[in-house]
Amino acid sequence: MSVLTGKERRIVGFLCNWCSYGGADTAGVGRFVQPTDLRIIRVPCSGRINPLFIVKALLGGADGVLVSGCHPRDCHYAEGNFYARRRLEMCKNLLPLVGIDPKRFEYTWVSASEGQRWQHVVTEFTKQIHALPPAPVFPESPEIERLAACAGE
Amino acid sequence: MDDELKGAIRKVLPDVDCVIGWGPGPDPLRSAPFFMRKPEEVDAFVVGPLAVNNPAVFLPEYKGKKVGIVVKGCDSRSVVQQIAEGLVKREEVVIIGFPCSGVVDIQKIAAQLGQDIEPGMVTSLSISSDKLTVNVKDTAKTMDMADVRADKCASCQYPNAVVSDEFVGTPKEGKTDDYADLAAFEEKSIDERFAFWEQEMSRCIRCYACRNACPLCVCRDHCVATSREPHWLNQADSTREKLFFQLIHATHLAGRCTGCGECSRACPVGIPVGLFKRTMTRAAARLFDYQAGTNAETVPPLQTFATEEPTIKEREW
């Protein structure tokens, strides 16, 4: 079992605990309906997000990656998102070189109070990914490929 | 200029552990990194279009000792960046610079030689200002230097050492870098690029010469490429893992790469891995107006930030 074939795309989200994860909670509390594709990985701060996590996901078959942190100047850890902004922007510049559509990766800022904004971001991003073809997957070695095939039995 | 440089090396030699430069290589088309300790060893010093290797890669090994280094403009940028990042101490290195006219790309010589002759069959060569003549058995083949010069030299902004303690010769005019190589690559569609790397990376043997030839790869023996904790890469022979390593390297070099091109040159199977770093270098220049290796006083752009980033156009939702 994975994403629902035909219905969903594989979208991985990296959210900082203090703002955006809270924002997603706020959206939930507000019952703001969202597409079901996104799977959220919770990290303490957007500064914790190594751009290589994003690359790893996209090389590994994710159709899209969404990163969200606290608004600039409002980082729980004071400066984490300032660094993140630079790194994520650089990452966005790297992806097209290897043949990954840069539209597959977006980053944004959503505060814990912005449930509606979160709903909007998720909806828009999911729409954007659905408009693209399924992500091409760089060949994995057959041995490793087989591991996945029998996973979850 | 050779003799003047040798003079400068001899002058510096008494104060340093050794002077790193270029010496005779294993075949006529190649020089080798050369470590001079005694004045008589300086006689074999080689400079010119064959002085290809970047000697800065060795500098961090000599931390704590004072060494001399002969640098082309591009090499000097590596040294400057090493100093900026604290990998090398300024006071521990004596920099000897000279105006560089460009170096050869052995793959381009191979291309000029044609299908039937390999560079390894060349028995001798001679170089004039704009020609290079190689002898294979009894025949000689002359090529234009412009056709065999490394790509990086065509867009070299800093032919002279950016920083030097001794400078020999008359500084040369730099060129501009318009990233034409990237523009050419970007003619490919997204799908074509994907297919290109799928093909290219498939022959990678994971020797990590690209990494070890990089003067700014600081991790050396502790690279994540082979570690299990953290476990970024598995050991399977797959294009994905090989490509991912290149993206790791490029990400780690983002805003730090000085464009010496050693990664591409070192690749034994000729994968153009320098493109990854070039992309990051262009991004750093566009976004942060930062050019690594030109000023030892600056902080690499990804190790700092600005509260307002006017050049980062964030998406409006």
Add this chain to the structure above:
Amino acid sequence: MPGNKFLATADVAAWLGELSKTMRVFAPRNEGQAVVYREFDAAKGLELRRKPTESAKHALFPRSEELLSFSYLRPAFGAPEKEGETPSDVSQVQVKMPVEPMPTVVFGMLGCDAGSVTTFDPIYDGSKFKDVYYLKKRQATVFIVRACAEVLSTCFCNWVGGDPANTKNADVLATELSDGWLLQPVTERGEKALTSPLLKDAPAASEGQATAIHDNARKSLGDAPNLEGIDAALFSLFADNDFWQRQSAGCLACGTCTYLCPTCHCFSITDETSARNGVRLRSWDTCMASLYTLEASGHNPRSLKAARLRNRVGHKFAYFLRNNDGQISCCGCGRCIKSCPSSVDIRQIVKDALVQAASIAPPPPPQPVAPAAASPKPAAPVKGKGRTKEKANG
């Protein structure tokens, strides 16, 4: 000689295509600026003139190969645990062996590449240990060796007992003549491989033509230096840090030399897992990497690249040789020199070692080294991470 066959240049691809129907056919082709051995694909062409950048060893010793795969079985749920009893361990493992290797032919490998098998056999098919993964491939593989017409400035097979028309370990010797290939079977297996109707009986003169080509190549290699006593010399220099530091000063400690080397045979074993499943991989390792000798404690006996370069040279020209009847485990292909990004030249190191050893003392009488230290341990699949390790106490 009876059995010699002739393959017209125009028929090479057709013949390889024919072979690929029943076998895996490895042949050299151009990829980018490199020449690599790949499974034959007519569309992607052949490169039978330029010397391959890499060796053909992956036909027997893949860069990464599956030793076995395993799954942790799902525990039984619902069965109430008996009171006061610790639940039983649920980890039952199912192990699967990889599929058997296909019959293989390597076409157009260089003589030096075939020579490499001389190094592999004692390790993986030794008297003490038999490595099934290697043996199955070895037995299923036919080597069609291509004689060199030209030699490169980095070639030195004649230093180490090799030859441009080497037939050692070869099943067939192939020599390119003006209009086609002379295929001379060396073994019975080779003879059996040459049955296609595309192969004609070779004209009588062809053998002579081939010999002339071989002789010409031999001549261009020039004279080989006398390497007598190189093992003793290297042992005597084992502790000469200054010597090794000078030799390794330009070394980048990458794995180019060892991975392109036809005779390097070291590996590392890792388990790659996902959820309940895993695969045990054996992948190439290089003694030029620090990780090669990193111990669990964090101590590394070869933390410096000087010690690692010493090991590479020492293994090829001293340690292996002492255990294998004087066989040098270098085949002289020169790839480590040709492709070294830093122009390290193993020939020069060997020559320097002889000179340096002679200058410090008369060479000590050859004596067997401590067996434990000098015996290369052929590795069988072991639990966890393992690799062959050769050490020497100088």
Add this chain to the structure above:
Amino acid sequence: MRIGVFICHCGTNIGATVDSAGVAENAKSLPDVVFATDSMYTCSEPGQDGIIRAISEHALDGVVVAACSPRMHEPTFRRAVERAGVNRYMFEMANIREHVSWIGKDKEANSNKAFELVRIAVEKLRRNRPLTPKYFPSTKRVLVIGGGVAGIQAALDCADAGIEVIMVEREPSIGGKMAKLDKTFPTVDCSSCILGPKMVDVAQHPKITLYACSELESVSGFVGNFEVVIRRKATCVDNTKCTGCGLCAEKCPSKKSFDRFNEGVGTTTAINIPFPQAIPKKAVIDKSFCRQFVKGKCGVCAKVCPTGAISYEQQDELLTVQVGAMVAATGYDLVDWKVYSEYGGGRYPDVVTSLQYERMMSASGPFGGHIKRLSDGKEPKNVVFIQCVGSRDVSIGRPYCSGFCCMYTAKQAILTKDHIPDSQSYVFYMDIRSPGKGYDEFTRRAQEEYGTQYIRGRVSLIYPKGDRYIVRGVDTLAGAQVEVEADLVVLAVGVEAAANSPHLAEKLRISYDKFGFFMESHVKLKPIETNTAGVFLAGCSQGPKDIPSSVAMGSAAAAKAIGLLSKDMLESDPQIAQVNINRCVGCGKCINVCPYKAIREIDFRGQAKAEVIEAVCQGCGLCNATCPQGAVQLSHFTDNQILAEVEALCRC
């Protein structure tokens, strides 16, 4: 590992749109999972007991609960597993309520997604390590930012509990908005009579140090050990010498200075003591009006000051203090009502704000308690109050209700009648919001006893007619347009976050909402705490509230601070960065980027290595993402853990 998985139904909150039992069944296929079940309310006592029982029966050493947000109940479940003898960090949550069941109704997709979230939780948990907190000493001192009634209450409660307090106030005096009020609802108490003594207590309390005319410059450190830099702005008066005699103000020739305390009703002198009960009672020079600064010569105050306290050369002073906790009580400001051109946009002198009206009514105000028009000094007879000016108005980005305007408008109507018995008040209102003890009765009194005319409707235009104003609006109950002739119009101007609140929030590293109000940690259950440990909220800085709520919140913030600092040692969060010294190459990149300076370079057998100062590290993980060789790993969020989560999502 032996992992147990518990899938919560949360009644129907999850159960209605997620097949919890099915997810539990599927979870049995996940690696290391030896037990999986679903439960109705996992956080309830029986739910927690179920976990504890399963831990012992199935010898679990790790637990995954799929339920609500970990921001809600992670601490609850951590305590539960700890009670069963499992380290509290061997626990993971999958958020299948806020992130799944509440945001969509497709049960198939939801159940599938819930299972995937459980899968990544299991993969992460498999790589968790037991962690143990460390302990560190704290500074037993509280910083209270803002000297309004909420801050005063917080300061006094802390000080009474024996904890030192430093109070920082931006204005020359504490007292905040309450000090400006004439009377308070619903008792019509004199505001300064009830606040004054508290202000004096602050001044006199031996545990309280007050810095007026001061602002927070910067904050560093962390809970228990903040280092705060306070900027004491130059007042040009040496407070150690000033006795508050007021002679300077008497003689000051610059008499047309803007009177901040009186909201611009009347004028004051360039050097002044803002009001008679000011604390501290010290003179302050307003440089924008003082002739010494404006014209470069005067010096009258310096000449007349009997103690020589005047110092024109005085410079701002930076003061560094150590505190263990902070209370943000920065209050509110009024919305800029001048955006409403229909109310004259500030052109009509007799259209005033409610706060100006308080000063106009106040006995200590510029008119000595006699209400008169600013235009001609006449006593107004018809007074029109307009409510919701800048409240509940989406068009100006202020959609919220300011909460207390209905009440003070009623109060002001009553007071108007008290002051001018023959006056008539009119109130244009949208809804009357008066939930509070005695509040609704109070608004009724205004109407029934004091004859205030309440007109339900909005005002569309105010325009002058002669020396009066016509207020045109609609009476929605009568369904008719109305026009009222008014001598004075009082606008019940809504509340917004105090100026520069976002800026302060950034310094405090707390969140704020889009209106600038500080964000509490949880709307319901943690209204005092912020997401930054050791920083608490009081009063209107968190949102509009009336005096009793502000006072209660001040006490609550004090209780939180006292509770925190009552422990001799504070527990540190063990989810911090760790350096693998074998892998560290000493490149120093982590040291460069750490926002807390929590990493230092050490010499380890002759090699440079990084070392995390455990008590300082806050666990953001920036170093981890920076270290190229991954030698620094953030415990509980290691590279391998996040990679495993990514792989679980991509590979399966």
